Amino acid sequence: MKEIIVSSGFLAASFFAVALVSADQTDKEFEEMLESSLRSKGIVKAEEVLAQDEVQKQCSTSGVTSAEDMKAILDSQLATIVYPNDGKYLGDWKAGEKIAQSGKGRRFNDKPDTVNGGNCYACHQISNDELAYGTIGPSLYQYGKIRGNSEEMIKYTWAKIFNAQAFVPCSYMPRYGHKGILSEQQMKDLMALLFDPESPTNK
């Protein structure tokens, strides 16, 4: 009997020892695995990717993020948004269509001078002419026609493209402005693709 108590005590102790080391050790083990298995290539620098920003860290768990955490993400990301200085939001929808089609940029096989695309069609339906669209995001077909072009709607849409996590914490949509993926002019052109009455999106 004594033996049983002793050995179960030992088992419990070793169980807790394992559980206690785990969190820290797992972090360290994970970091080491990433560092030893991934290397910089071309324009992608391993150390830059592996140094996640705060939002990326918080959005990398399988658990539920608390309401406070979500609010903190929304607030911090809303503060990043930069609106165009000239107050003009709509560029050329034809240029916007090309940006929405292109999935180029920021991969290790892309050149430093590759013009980044938005790759919008990978995830969204936009113009009715492009049938090869993805479904990770909602349909944007008739975006402007349905929503109108009030200043509020235009500014909201700009902000959404600039940093989607200002509205949906841990959104899967890239933060195109905040991370410098698209230029201000490129975002204006995408805005035109969404709002211009002549754009095939609104036909």
Place this chain on the structure above:
Amino acid sequence: MTIMNMKRLLIFFAGVLSICTLNSSVSAQDNTSEEIEKYRELLADGNPAELWELTGEELWYREAGPKNKTLETCDLGKGPGVVEGAYVEMPRYFSDVDKVMDLEQRLIYCRMMIQGLSREQATERPFGSAGNSSDIEALVAYVTGQSRGMKIAVVVGHEKEKRMYEMGKRFFYFRAGSHDFGCVTCHSGENKRIRLQELPNFMNVEQARKSYGSWPAYRVSQGEVRSMQHRLYDCLRQQRFPEAIYGMDLLTAISLYLAKSANGGTYDAPAMKR
């Protein structure tokens, strides 16, 4: 006809067929999967991957390396030389190296230990291209083909397997880089597509089984059999992640996580894909 010539001929036909069948579907919304299904039916039992399997079998039994040995004594986890059913239990813990390895790491190990190759030689050209075929892809095709029709049955029992699984799971949810992408971005929702490509949801056991159970695969668009490591390597490239170094632990960790989520499914590869 030599195997290489047969291979070239079949690839040629596969190419012609793919142009005929796939081009017509470029503008058609949900047709891609259907067209590939038709293409599979056309070739019926003639998946070009079989030629990689044959080449791999030849390589397995061919004396090679400084030690001039075959791979017949390679232990893939079920004892020296047992190839049948080995893949559906991998990645797994190997006591001789006190490490969890996936098939590709184990092949590197066997080719180094048994045949005497250097690590550099054993990891040379993991991914083939036209005119530069990969011995690794052929060996992988052979070994995986010997598990066709069996149940995926990886075990996460040994402490090191549990650690490796935990690492893989963590990576699945790891979001980073220019675009904030992670595996989770594309593989955790139902009925999702990138453009027309349907995406398996790894939270859904049936989809996990179907997807994991169909790699490696002959990629019609690339004219090569692509291994699991290649699939993951290219996912990471599109994620805007750094380059995955061939044969390192991270891809083994993800593979173990995916394999575990596919457990119980029927393994049906090397398959054929877009």
